[in-house]
Amino acid sequence: MRILYKIAAIACLLINIGVSSNAQEYPFRNKNLSSEARVNDLIAHMTLDEKIDMLESDFFYRGCERLGLPPFETADGPLGIASWGLKGRATAFPSQLSLAASWNRSLAQHLGGVYAQECRARGIHVFYGPGVNIYRSSKDSRNFEYMGEDPYLAAEMAVPFIQSIQAGGVMATIKHFVANDQEFDRYKVSSEVSERALHEIYYPPFKAAIQRGGVHAVMMGYNLVNGVYCAQNKYLMTDILRNAWGFRGNIMSDWGATHSTLASIEAGLDMELGTFDYLNREKLLPLIESGKLKESQIDDRVRHILEPCFALGFFDRPTAKELSIPTYNEAANRMAYDEACEGIILLKNERHILPLRSPKTIAVIGPNANPNIVDDNTFDVKGCSFGGGGSSKVNPWYVVNDMEGIRRAFPEARILYSEGVSNAYKRKLFKQSAFRTKDGKRGLYARYYALDTQENRMSNEPKISRIDPNVNFRWEEGASAIQSLGLDYQIEWEGTMASEKNDSILFFVDAQGGYRLIVDDKVVIDERMSQSFANRYVKIASQKGRKHAVRLEYWNRRCNPGEIRMGWDYASAVDYSEAVRLAKQADCVVFCGGLDASLEFEGTDRLFELPYGQDELIMALAQANPNIIVALHGGGAMRMSTWIDRVPAVLHLLYPGQEGGTALGHILSGKVNPSAKLPFTIEREWKDSPAYGNYDETRKERKVHYREGIYVGYRGYEHKGIKPLFPFGHGLSYTSFTYENLTVSVVDRKKAVVKVALDVTNTGQKEGAEVVELYVHDPVSKVDRPYKELKNFEKVWLKAGETKRVEMTLQADAFSYYDEHRHRWVLERGDFDILVGASSADIRQKARVRL
Ligand code: BGC
Secondary structure: HHHHHHHHHHHHHHHHOOOOOOOOOOOOOOOOOOHHHHHHHHHHHHOHHHHHOOOOEEEEEOEEEHOOOOOOOEEOOOOOOOOOOOOOOOOOOOOHHHHHHOHHHHHHHHHHHHHHHHHOOOEEEEEEEEEEOOOOOOOOOOHHHHOOOHHHHHHHHHHHHHHHHHHHHOOOEEEEEOOOOOOOOOOOEEEEEEHHHHHHHHHHHHHHHOOOOOOOOEEEEEOEEEEEHHHHHHHHHHHHHHHHHOOOEEEEOOOOOOOHHHHHHHHOOEEEEEEOOOOOHHHHHHHHOOOOOOOOHHHHHHHHHHHHHHHHOOOOOOOOOOOOOOOOOOOHHHHHHHHHHHHOEEEEEHHOOOOOOOOOOOEEOOOOOOOOOOOOOOOOOOOOOOOOOOOOOOOEEOOOOOOHHHHOOOOEEEEEEEEEOOOOOOHHHHHHHEOOOOOOOOOEEEEEEEEOOOOOOOOOOEEEEEEOOOOEEEEEEOOOOOOHHEEEEEEEEEEEEEEOOOOOOOEEEEEEOEEEEEEEOOOOOOOOOOEEEEEEEEEOOOOOOEEEEEEEEEEEEEEOEEEEEEEEEEEHHHHHHHHHHHHHHHOOEEEEOOOOOOOOOEEEEOOOOOOHHHHHHOOOOOOOOOOOEEEOOOOOOOOOOOOHHHHOEEEEOOOOOOOHHHHHEEEHHHHOOOOOOOOOOEEOOOOHOOOOOOOOOOOOOEEOOOOOOOOOHHHHHHHHHOOOEOOOOOOOOOOOOOOOOOOOEEEEEEEEEEEEEEEEEOOOOOEEEEEEEEEEEEOOOOOOOOOEEEEEEEEEEEOOOEEEEEEEEOHHHHOOOEEEOOOOOEEEOOOOEEEEEEEEEEEEEEEEEEE
């Protein structure tokens, strides 16, 4: 529904709202005046109705025909121009997480410039990106749209991107403010988070975007923070954004996330995005007439929205597509390639198996090797693995998938291919599985009951009884199909399935909410108490002619969306023998797997485990051929501990964009030396995560308690004493580097400015780049502080044998913490440890400095 609405919104825009060309010459048209003077003049000429109309937006900022003001078109990001297919194709860049993995500020800066071109070529003025929510948990299916777990790294990558997209005349929108760190129950969940954690972990990238990046728009999160919706949260919008950080631009809600009129305006919201329900004439005029709101409050909103439009020159250039800039842009394609090369992380490389040395035969296996099918009519890129799903989905001009990239990089080699297991395997089963009712009709008898808050049925009479052809449902809260049930409900499905083969049966159930599967009167899966999502399967012995009684019970306790799917298959249908046969014939195997856009998208979180079948397939392949390289797609950590010790090499591609396959091929062949490092931690098991137990276990209270406080990511693993599989900041190269001669000097004691310098040498045979990471630790402090915190980094390019002196500066904020009692940052003077290393767990040089 939401998606359909978005498409309709853009379609309306494309019909193009006419703008009268003979508009009078007002002072606001005078380029020589300041933006402030121009917007004030404009406001003075607008009627109250016209001003109110400006406060609603979808994919364009409203115009005003009478005054000759055009509407300004907006587009989604942040992986390129995403327009639900309606603005045509665009360059599909790697994920923002890939950008963070490059640790390359100048790449971010170049990228911002190219994004500006992409926008202007399409007549787009406002870009809904970048995203800088913190990677709190690996299950958040939007991590790929953000910049990782460390606030400093996220800030450093966001600032140059924003500066350059805005220097190119396009408004950036930093999103989603704040603590919008999970998709599970995203519309209703309250992030219960401490003031210190907000200031030290969740705010910094937003603050930097405003104060250093000069971003002109902020999008508020869907969620609540400490009990108040972000888009009507006075503390966040007025106390923090406006008063503490001095933000002058537009504060908009997320799409459909405005919940009130007076409360939102009083809290500081400027623009209602996506819906037209609250900041409209009907609701605002009576409030003004009754004196509850002043017209000047509306003027302020218009000023916040339009002053940046003047500042970026929107009124002084054509609003249409700029034909001098190509829509199909070779420079953008090259940028997508460069970013992909710097965003693919080499996690493991035993026996120096990579780069590959002229293999004669390569077996390319896996669901993500060849998946990027874009339907030209529907623009459906479901199942693609160049990017994740949701509003960030770009409709690319072309995609070089992994297999194609490998083929091009090894023109002499014979390439063998098998999908092995499909990421759409379960999807198909859920649609196609055949069930019969006890009396032989196609489908299952279904009974839908409303529950009270104690989980008792409101009545023993079901609200709905019907036959469902199969169980394959997703309901957003209030969906018409289940509306009569209220927020808490229970459903039972009953039927049979008949086996036609001498084989065992696999039953699969994927659900958000609690459920039990009962086969032949035996409970075979019990997830009744599950509050979020749990995907399980079970194998049942069977034989030809056997009929199994199947009963599925589902409890939804305010879990949004409610989702439940069930399917079955013969155990022998999942067959890896072809893939294994090819693996045996080849010199090496490249397994291309992980997640894709159909498994990782906004609105629902994802599992930590790999999709069904991949773990087993990797193990079977590793046994068949020890020269196996695992190449994973996906927006963060996935469980690798099952097979990691059996494979010599692993690459994490994240979502590498349209040139991902080319970059992968070049990394495998050694044409490109990998230089990316993890912007997040890869845990061994989900239970190791600092967020474990405090994530989607929100129960009915719909609160997620950020109990780990400031101990997020590597800060958290170190605090818990848990060694992750791959630490934050880890990433290998085909060459090696040494760190020597660290010097630390105090440049300005009063201001606490410290200069850190060291020699970094490329001691290997290949040219390469190294990310040098600088962490700070305060050994004695009144408050608990992390073992280390990233406070600077530098990426340095070195020829074989070359040494460079790397210099980094630390300012007072690198040593400070946020004092919750005094409500301010505090620098406690004394000794600080300076730790320089190749990852958060690989500190190579240490020194102590006294401040
Ligand atoms: C997303 C935003 C996006 C907006 C407009 C929302 O669902 O959360 O990131 O910009 O839609 O498409």
